[in-house]
Amino acid sequence: MSSLRLQQVSLRYESASVPVLDAxxxxxxxxxxxxxxxxxxxxxxxxxxxxxxxxxxxxGEILLDGTPVRAPxxxxxxxxxxxxxxxxxxxxxxxxxxxxxxxxxxxxxEARARELLQLVDLGGYETQRIWALSGGxxxxxxxxxxxxxxxxxxxxxxxxxxxxxxxxxQMQALLLRVWQASRKGVFLITHDIEEAxxxxxxxxxxxxxxxxxxxxxxxxxxxxYAAGEAVRSIKSDPEFIRIREQVLSRVLGALAVAA
Amino acid sequence: xxxxxxxxxxxxxxxxxxxxxxxxxxASKSAVLLSPVQWSVLSLTSLLTLxxxxxxxxxxxxxxxxxxxAVLAKLWLVSNQGFMDATLGQHLAASLSxxxxxxxxxxxxxxxxxxxxxxxxIARGLLDPLIELYRPIPPLAYLPLIVIWFGIGEFSKVLLIxxxxxxxxxxxxxxxxxxxxxxxxxxxxSLGATRxxxxxxxxxxxxxxxxxxxxxxxxxxxxSTLVAAELVAATRGLGFMVQSAAQFLVSDVVVLGIAVIALxxxxxxxxxxxxxxxxxPWHGRG
Ligand SMILES: Nc1ncnc2c1ncn2[C@@H]1O[C@H](COP(=O)(O)OP(=O)(O)OP(=O)(O)O)[C@@H](O)[C@H]1O
Ligand SMILES: [Mg+2]
Numbered sequence: 001m002s003s004l005r006l007q008q009v010s011l012r013y014e015s016a017s018v019p020v021l022d023a024x025x026x027x028x029x030x031x032x033x034x035x036x037x038x039x040x041x042x043x044x045x046x047x048x049x050x051x052x053x054x055x056x057x058x059x060g061e062i063l064l065d066g067t068p069v070r071a072p073x074x075x076x077x078x079x080x081x082x083x084x085x086x087x088x089x090x091x092x093x094x095x096x097x098x099x100x101x102x103x104x105x106x107x108x109x110e111a112r113a114r115e116l117l118q119l120v121d122l123g124g125y126e127t128q129r130i131w132a133l134s135g136g137x138x139x140x141x142x143x144x145x146x147x148x149x150x151x152x153x154x155x156x157x158x159x160x161x162x163x164x165x166x167x168x169x170q171m172q173a174l175l176l177r178v179w180q181a182s183r184k185g186v187f188l189i190t191h192d193i194e195e196a197x198x199x200x201x202x203x204x205x206x207x208x209x210x211x212x213x214x215x216x217x218x219x220x221x222x223x224x225y226a227a228g229e230a231v232r233s234i235k236s237d238p239e240f241i242r243i244r245e246q247v248l249s250r251v252l253g254a255l256a257v258a259a
Numbered sequence: 260x261x262x263x264x265x266x267x268x269x270x271x272x273x274x275x276x277x278x279x280x281x282x283x284x285x286a287s288k289s290a291v292l293l294s295p296v297q298w299s300v301l302s303l304t305s306l307l308t309l310x311x312x313x314x315x316x317x318x319x320x321x322x323x324x325x326x327x328x329a330v331l332a333k334l335w336l337v338s339n340q341g342f343m344d345a346t347l348g349q350h351l352a353a354s355l356s357x358x359x360x361x362x363x364x365x366x367x368x369x370x371x372x373x374x375x376x377x378x379x380x381i382a383r384g385l386l387d388p389l390i391e392l393y394r395p396i397p398p399l400a401y402l403p404l405i406v407i408w409f410g411i412g413e414f415s416k417v418l419l420i421x422x423x424x425x426x427x428x429x430x431x432x433x434x435x436x437x438x439x440x441x442x443x444x445x446x447x448x449s450l451g452a453t454r455x456x457x458x459x460x461x462x463x464x465x466x467x468x469x470x471x472x473x474x475x476x477x478x479x480x481x482x483s484t485l486v487a488a489e490l491v492a493a494t495r496g497l498g499f500m501v502q503s504a505a506q507f508l509v510s511d512v513v514v515l516g517i518a519v520i521a522l523x524x525x526x527x528x529x530x531x532x533x534x535x536x537x538x539x540p541w542h543g544r545g
Contacts, residue, residue, distance in 0.1 A: 054445050074451030084442035087541035088464045098450035101460070131544035149450050 001030040002152035002185060004051060004076070009060035010210075011046055020046045022210040028153050028185040033176075033222055035188050037196040038206030039251070040215055044189040045081075047211065048157045051187065052078050064152065068132065074098065077151030081158045083138040085130045085145070091117065093127040094141055098149035109148075116144040119178060136167040143178065153185040160195070168192075172199055173231055180226040193251065197244045198222060198235060205250060215250055219243065325511035330518070333511045342512055343503050345495050351519065353495040357413070358485050364477060368471060369425045369477075373432020374458065377466075383433070396427040398484045402491060409500035411492040416485070423484040424477035431473025435466035468535065468542035475531045482524050497523075 005027045012019040020043040028034045028051075038044050049055040052060060053072040062069040064076065072078075085094050092113050093100075099109035117123055118139040125133070133141065139159050146154060159175075160168045172195060179186050190196050196203055199222050205215040221234050234240055293301070303531075305344065307327065314320055314326035337347040345353070375382035398419050409415045439462050447461045489498025501516035535542060 052445070052449055054448070072445065072448035074449065076449060078446065078449040080442045080446060082440075082442055084440065084446040086443065086461065087544070088467075088539070101447070101452050101456050103448055121419075129541070131493070131541055145446075145450070151449075 002075075003030065004028040004069075004153045004185065004187070005061075005063045006040065006051070007061045007063070009047075009050060009062060011043070011050060011055070012058045012203050018171070019031045019210040020060070021050070022212050024206075024211065024213060025060075026204055026213065028187045030152075030185045031183050031201075033179055033186045033188065033199055033201045034204060035190060035196045035200035035202070036204045036206055037190060037193065037247070037251070038211055040191055040207045042206050042208045043175060043211040044191075044206065047206075048078075048155050048187070049188055051155055052076055069217075071232045074102070074149045075152045077146035077149055077154045079139070079142045079154070079156040079159045079162055083142045085138060085141055087130045090126065090128070091128045091130065091133070091141055094130065095144045095148055097145060102149075113144070113148055116147050117141075119147070119181065125152055132136065136163050136171060139163070139171060140174065143175070145176070151184070153187060154182075156186070156188040158189055158191070161190070161192075168195070169231060173225065175199065176222050176225050179222075193248050194235070197240065197247060198225075198231075205247065216229055217243070217247070315355045322508060322510055325514055329511045330514050333515050337512060337515065342500055342509075345500075347500075347519070349513075350495060350497050350500045350516075351523070353493075353494075354485060354489065355523070357416050357496070358420055358478075358481055361417045361424055361481060361485075361514065362474075364417075364421050365428055365477060365481075366426035366474065369428035369473075370432050372464045373429040373470070373473075374436055374466075375461070376433035377436025378458065378462070385430075387433075390426055390429055393422065394430075399487055399491070400486060406492060416488050416493065419488050420481045420485045424474075424481040427477035427480060428470065428473040431476070432466060432470050435469035435473075436462055438469070439465040468539040471531065471535050471539060475528065478527050478531065479524065481526065482520075486520055 006259070007025055008023045009021060009025070010019055010023055011109040024047065026034065026036075036047060046055065050057050051069070053067055053069050053076065056070070069076075086097065089097065092110060095116055096109040096113035099112060104112075109224040114123070114126065117126065120143055122137065122140055122144065125137070130138065143156075144157070156175075160171045163171060175186075175188075176199065188199060190199075197219060200217070200219050201222055203215075203219055204213055205217075206212065207214045221240055222239075224234055225231060281404065310324070311327050314321065314324055314329075315458075325333075334347070339346065341347070341349070372386060376386050377383075402415075402419055405415045405419055409418065442459055443465060444457060463476055485496075486498035486501075489496040490502040493499040497516055497520050501513050501520070504510075504512035504516060
């Protein structure tokens with residue numbers, strides 16, 4: 001059972017006077033879906049970059065199964081806000097890319113990629129060109145690509161931020177199904193409160209810059225969806241609405257304190 | 260940094276690239292009567308007709324403007340019997356082999372150099388000033404020095420064109436490498452890419468569209484330089500043919516030579532556009 005752990009992690013960019021992250025501690029364990037929610041510019045992407053290993057922390061430690069994270073690696077899969085797909089490869093080529101880098105034989109990696117395309121509802125799109133896909137389809141290719149490399153944890157930076165409401169809800173449901181099927185630890189960033197409450201098994205609320213953890217909530221709406229309950233039935237549940245409003249007032253409160 | 264032409268061409272390419280299909284359609288709405296190609300055919304045929312009319316009416320003496328028929332007749336004659344000890348085909352072949360050789364050498368060297376400049380601050384510090392030092396000098400200005408060093412043989416001419424082609428390709432490659440989206444690189448790193456894989460499978464393909472644009476610009480510069488160099492120092496080649504015809508006032512051969520030079524430049528441009536459409540079809544489509 002893998003786990004990615006942040007202990008008292010802080011970050012200050014060289015050029016800036018105010019730190020971005022201040023003593024953040026959190027843990028992403030296998031089978032958990034941790035959602036970080038915070039106002040724009042508070043440092044969510046920076047936090048994910050630390051976890052992925054693109055940026056080194058100024059203080060504290062990031063441990064993957066006890067080993068310090070120092071560089072990017074295939075154990076931590078990343079889905080980017082701008083899909084970051086490779087346009088010279090078709091859909092199948094993009095999804096199989098990680099296995100190709102690892103030297104897996106063509107037949108084997110393509111078989112695996114096809115399976116994952118099925119999982120993200122893109123069966124039949126194998127030979128499509130990337131630029132001929134919609135935004136939602138691209139994000140699903142990005143998700144499948146990150147999964148083919150079979151990472152220990154999955155990190156997603158506002159993966160549905162650019163999608164319309166309907167598409168976004170379908171993608172949330174898809175992510176929950178993928179999460180349930182893979183049993184991996186997932187870390188997701190968003191600034192959409194409803195999305196955060198719906199998806200999270202643990203919700204981490206961040207303050208504005210410098211980001212601190214202001215609240216942690218254990219939630220189970222995502223698990224209820226995975227167990228078969230309909231999305232609309234969950235999102236219209238009074239309990240869901242109550243928590244959504246509670247988080248909203250907490251976010252507004254945090255903003256008011258900062259201002 | 261860039262010479263003005265390079266910037267203008269890159270900006271033009273950028274503008275076209277950043278236009279959405281709807282905008283492109285809107286922009287060409289004004290041309291409802293004919294397609295752009297038809298307009299081009301119209302303007303070219305008008306020019307040819309005007310030329311024919313002027314020479315047919317005798318408004319300009321044939322010495323200054325030979326008739327289209329005379330030029331066509333010369334095409335036949337020079338192709339078969341030759342001019343100045345070589346047929347048109349041999350002059351053409353001489354010019355093409357020079358630029359072909361120079362292009363091959365420039366592509367083989369400029370792309371690795373451009374990659375190095377784009378990837379390594381040390382290479383950038385070392386090589387950038389060298390390229391920036393010679394690039395602004397018109398090649399014909401240092402041709403005399405090259406002739407003093409290496410004589411007037413083939414090597415001097417190929418070297419001259421090589422230098423003209425090298426800089427645009429190296430600069431385009433280096434710029435393209437630095438412009439690769441960081442998220443693409445990070446995505447590959449998170450999939451376990453090694454540094455070599457990163458360069459060969461992410462950075463190079465990302466830069467390829469702009470490298471091809473650099474080759475197009477370099478080839479244009481190289482072709483102009485070549486013809487000019489042949490005017491000065493050669494015993495065969497299209498530039499030489501035009502120059503010696505001018506000395507003997509054979510103006511129909513002069514016009515013929517210029518037309519062939521223009522056609523070759525046009526064909527090279529079309530060929531590279533084809534390569535771009537064929538090998539980097541994603542260019543401009545995100
Ligand atoms: N490389 C950098 N150098 C200096 N400052 C940076 C750098 N990257 C981000 N910042 C600053 O750090 C802060 C947090 O940026 P970050 O991108 O992590 O925010 P975010 O929470 O992801 O915002 P958003 O919700 O808008 O995506 C911002 O104020 C930003 O200007
Ligand atoms: Mg962000």
